[in-house]
Amino acid sequence: MSDPGSQKAELEITAESEQVASSSEPAPARRRRSRSLAAESSVNMDELRELVQLINENDFNEFELEREGFRVRFRRGMEISEVARRELTAGGSATEPSPTLAPSHPGAKAQTEASEDQDLYIIPSPIVGTFYRAASPNSDSFVKIGSIVEADSVVCIIEAMKLMNEIQAETAGEVAKIYVENGQPVEYGQPLFGIRK
Amino acid sequence: MDFEHKMKPELRKFKKILIANRGEIACRIIWTCKEMGIRTVAVHSDVDRDSLHVRFADEAACIGPAPSAQSYLNIPAIISTAEIFNVDAIHPGYGFLAESSYFAEICAACNIKFIGPPANIIRLMGDKVEARRAMAEAGLPVLPGSPEPITSEAEGLKLAREIGFPVIVKAAAGGGGRGMRIVHTAEELGKALETASTEAAAAFKDGSVYIERYLQNPRHIEIQVLADEYGDCIHLGERECSIQRRHQKLLEEAPSPVLSPKLRNQMGAAAVAACKQLGYASAGTVEFLLDEDNKFYFMEMNTRIQVEHAVTEMVTLADIVRNQIRIAEGEPLGFTQDDLLIVGHAIECRVNAENPETFAPSPGLITAFNLPGGPGVRVDTYVYAGYRVPPFYDSMIAKVITHARTRELAIARMKRALEAMVIEGIKTTIPLHLKILDDPDFRAGKISTSFMEHFLKQNGTKVLKSESGVGALVG
Numbered sequence: 001m002s003d004p005g006s007q008k009a010e011l012e013i014t015a016e017s018e019q020v021a022s023s024s025e026p027a028p029a030r031r032r033r034s035r036s037l038a039a040e041s042s043v044n045m046d047e048l049r050e051l052v053q054l055i056n057e058n059d060f061n062e063f064e065l066e067r068e069g070f071r072v073r074f075r076r077g078m079e080i081s082e083v084a085r086r087e088l089t090a091g092g093s094a095t096e097p098s099p100t101l102a103p104s105h106p107g108a109k110a111q112t113e114a115s116e117d118q119d120l121y122i123i124p125s126p127i128v129g130t131f132y133r134a135a136s137p138n139s140d141s142f143v144k145i146g147s148i149v150e151a152d153s154v155v156c157i158i159e160a161m162k163l164m165n166e167i168q169a170e171t172a173g174e175v176a177k178i179y180v181e182n183g184q185p186v187e188y189g190q191p192l193f194g195i196r197k
Numbered sequence: 198m199d200f201e202h203k204m205k206p207e208l209r210k211f212k213k214i215l216i217a218n219r220g221e222i223a224c225r226i227i228w229t230c231k232e233m234g235i236r237t238v239a240v241h242s243d244v245d246r247d248s249l250h251v252r253f254a255d256e257a258a259c260i261g262p263a264p265s266a267q268s269y270l271n272i273p274a275i276i277s278t279a280e281i282f283n284v285d286a287i288h289p290g291y292g293f294l295a296e297s298s299y300f301a302e303i304c305a306a307c308n309i310k311f312i313g314p315p316a317n318i319i320r321l322m323g324d325k326v327e328a329r330r331a332m333a334e335a336g337l338p339v340l341p342g343s344p345e346p347i348t349s350e351a352e353g354l355k356l357a358r359e360i361g362f363p364v365i366v367k368a369a370a371g372g373g374g375r376g377m378r379i380v381h382t383a384e385e386l387g388k389a390l391e392t393a394s395t396e397a398a399a400a401f402k403d404g405s406v407y408i409e410r411y412l413q414n415p416r417h418i419e420i421q422v423l424a425d426e427y428g429d430c431i432h433l434g435e436r437e438c439s440i441q442r443r444h445q446k447l448l449e450e451a452p453s454p455v456l457s458p459k460l461r462n463q464m465g466a467a468a469v470a471a472c473k474q475l476g477y478a479s480a481g482t483v484e485f486l487l488d489e490d491n492k493f494y495f496m497e498m499n500t501r502i503q504v505e506h507a508v509t510e511m512v513t514l515a516d517i518v519r520n521q522i523r524i525a526e527g528e529p530l531g532f533t534q535d536d537l538l539i540v541g542h543a544i545e546c547r548v549n550a551e552n553p554e555t556f557a558p559s560p561g562l563i564t565a566f567n568l569p570g571g572p573g574v575r576v577d578t579y580v581y582a583g584y585r586v587p588p589f590y591d592s593m594i595a596k597v598i599t600h601a602r603t604r605e606l607a608i609a610r611m612k613r614a615l616e617a618m619v620i621e622g623i624k625t626t627i628p629l630h631l632k633i634l635d636d637p638d639f640r641a642g643k644i645s646t647s648f649m650e651h652f653l654k655q656n657g658t659k660v661l662k663s664e665s666g667v668g669a670l671v672g
Contacts, residue, residue, distance in 0.1 A: 104256050106281075128260050128277045160277035161307075185281040187258040188274065189243050 107190030110179035120194035121171045125186040129160035133182045141182075143193070147175045155193055158186060173197040206234025210526040211285040211310070213238060216250065217275050218290030221577045221596060222502070223250035226288050229518040238282045240275055242268035244587045249579040256282055263589045269293045272300055279309050286310035286525055288518075292591065295501040296323055312525040314424075314479040314500045321475070322498045326369045326407050329495070335474035337467055337495040340486070342409035350387045356408055357386055365411040366390055368397030368404075374444025375400040379411055414645035415486040417441065418453055418493065420468040421509045423520050425530045426478045432465035433513050434539050436482075436505055440633065442556070442649045447626070448633060449505035450544045451512050454604055454642030455487075464493055469534075471495075480506075480521045486646075504547065504596065507577060511543035511600040542604040544611050546630040548578075548595040548618070550586045553629040560588040564622035569614035573600040573607075576618075586623055594625070604642070608634055632656060 107125075114122050125131070133141040133156055143155050149169040158165045177194030180186055213236040216223045223239060227250060230237045239254030244263045251257045258278045261268035268274070270293055279287060287304055289295040289312065298320035304311035313319065322328045326346055333339045341360040346369050347353040357364045357380065366389050368376025376397030378389035390406060398404035417438045424430035437453035438446045452461070468483040482503050484496040506517045524530070550559045566582040578595035580586065586594060597618065599610040612634050615627050633639055636652060 106258060128258055128274045128281070130281060161273050161280070185258075187278075188261050188268075189259055 105187070106185045107187045110186075110191045113177070113179055114191035114194065117177055117194045119196070120176055121173065121197055122191045123155060123167070123169060123171075123193040123195065125158060125188060125190045125192050126167065127158055127160050127165060128187050129158040129165065129185070131180045131182065131184050131186045131192065132157040132159060132164075133178075135164075143175045143178075145175055145178065149173060149175060149195065167192070169193070169195060171195055171197060209233065209235060211235050211522065213255075213282065213284045214312070214522070215240065215275070215279045215282065215284040215287045215309075216254070216290065217269070217287050217294055218292070219245055219248060219250060219269060219579070219590065221579045221593070222290040222504075223248075224253060224579050225577050226290060226518055227253050229516055229522070232516075233519060233522065235522070238278065238284055240269075240278050242589075244589065247584060249581065249584075258282070263587065265293065265590070272303055276303060276307055276309070280307070284309065286312050286522075288312040288521070289501065291501050291504060296499070298323065310525050312479070312521050314477055314481060318475055318477055319500045322500050324369055325367060325371055325497060326405070328497060329407075331475065332471055332495045332498070335471040337471045337483075338493065340410045340412070340494045343407045346405035346407050347390060350390060353390055353408055354383060354386055357383065360408070360410045363411040363413075364408050366393040366406050366408055368393060368401060368406055370397060370401035370403040370405070376406065377444065412486050412488050412494075414647055415439075415488050416453070416455065416644065417446075417484065417496075417646055418456065418464065418487045419482045419484040419499075419503075420465055421503075421506065421517070422468055422472050422477070422481050422483060423515075423517070423524070423530060424472050424477045424479065424481070425524050426527060427529055428473060428476070429530045430469045430472045430477065431530065431532070431534045431537065432469050433509050433515055433517075433537060435461060435464065436508055437644075438505060439644045439646050440639070440648055441646055442653075446505060446547065447649065448544065448546050448630065449508055450542065450604070450607070451508040452539055452542065454644075455491075460491060460493075465534075467493075479524055480517050504593070505545050507575060507596060507598045508543040508545045511575065511598060512539050512541055513537065514540070541600055541602045542607040543598060543600045544604075544607045545596055545598045546611060546615065547593050547626070548597060548620070548630075549592040549626045550594050550623050551592050551626050552624045553626050558588065558592050559624040560586045560592075561623045562586075563620060565619055566621070567617065567619035569597065569617040571614070573610050574598070574614045575600070594620075605640075608640065 135142070135157065143149060143153070149155060150172050151168065151170055153169045154166045155169050155175070156167050158167055173195040175193055176196040179191045179193065186192065214226075214230055215238040216226050217240060218226070219241060227237050227239075236256070237254040239251045239257040240260045241248060241251050241257060242261055242263050243259055245251060246259065258281070260274040260278055261271050272294070275287070275294075287309055289300070294300040295313070296319055298316040301311040301313060301316035301319055305316065321331055326344075329339050329342070330344060343356050347356070362383070363379055363381045366378040366380060371377065376393045378393045380386050380389045393406045394404040397406060418435050419438060420435050421433040422430055423433065434451060435453050435456055436449050436451045438449045440446065440448040456464075464485060471483065472481065479500070480502060482499040484498065485493040486496050487493045502517060502521060509515070510517055551557065552559050562585045563580055563582055566580065568576050568578075575598040576595055577598070580594045597611065597614055599607050599614055601607040601610050612631065615631055618627060620627070633652065638644065638648070
């Protein structure tokens, strides 16, 4: 969702007299606060420049400030369509379930990380179970970052129903990434290691 | 019929349940768990990542690739997930592992409660020959037939002559209409025994078949029972499931348009007595055939929640899934037969992703989807606009249930609900249901298990053709 490489930024300044279509706050609440429109509605550009600079320096992705008479919203690094979609679902659209409802998936984090490593050969978990990097709590890990493996090298153990299943690398190369921490549950297909061939 | 809402979630025995299923029934179970304050764990195959049951469960794990044998039937993967997530119980839904006594035993061995009856009863009812004998001993009327599997054509012929043609050859391990043959004359018997046995062996890895008298135009009437672990058992009335095509139910209703209160009590009491005799515990369904003289015969028992349970829930106000969970927690029933209330009439239409003319499966991307609503309409589904119906599993994508004061009103309600249900991108059986709802015999309640055969002959498939794009969104 958030793409730090993108320079696209969205700046939205809303004077009180304008309608804010996508605001999550109900309009009447805002209207109640508007008293002296003439005194507040002119935005000081210098102040705004300073504000934007402050936001940039602090590396914010999203910033919203509402004061009597004006509202400023700053946003960057997001595809507009993504933003729109999220607001749509948050508003109770029936077409797609809200992402906030998505359950905790053990493999979600590893999946996201591995998707960025296009150049690596990914060893996925063949079963659901618990991931162990060593044969026993006291022994050394099978592999570390930088270890050289053969196709038949054991890289980890996945315990399922009290059975220890040894997982092999299936390709020769160097261990470049380890996506799962020792003792964590893993699901079918979840990336475990990234191997540089 | 739910008297347990006094129970606070923190006092519940089950804190977390794993649902070993997919589709609408997995969602259905999640809804009740949410109401009971129980956390849920969804398991899914890698193609079901976007399925609603995965989205709405509290936790989820992918357990294997698309083929059921490697995912939804993969017992080690399911048990492993149950252990990782530390669940108290597993709800098997229907299909998949719901009637696997082996799975129930494994759950027990792993100290996880299987939400269903004891494993020995699942095994007994899974063997149709044994089930017939056990139920006959428990006092249920059965059709004349073979007490043991048929071993030779000569033996079959002798028996068939005794009970009189036509007879039906059925698979002992059967279900879903596979391994079944109707035999009208002695000459046909040999071949029927052979093909039924081959089919049964292929489908169930067990080729044993048996013979029973074949009723010409029976109704399929089933009794929903609830039994606790202390020997208490009641029934929730009947469901009429005569509208079937190739032994697959299409449309069900409750109550049956032909059952008198007296007959309902008789059938219900017989089912309850048999379940008590067996030591049954959990929700279950005793299926009967009802002949034209209103005589009923035990057919089989389903030891799980059924697809059509919703029509019973509508007319009795009971939550059957909730009761399954409560009973598995060890709670007593908490109500008696006198508490049974049957209010109005409910109908269910199964919406399948199938071509309504050819019944060929129609998986694919749902491009537009509108759920019907309004008074007395319930839809149990797991699909949405933008969802791709996978080709690997059952074709049923939604159940539309309507409830009204009378049968006539429930039919009218169903018609307008189906007309407002828009599913674009794939073909569904909605046009077929609309035709059935308009059929004069159906409207008059003159139905039997041969209804669909006559209906399809009479209507052909051309009438359905013009209506395959039913419903349109306005505005």
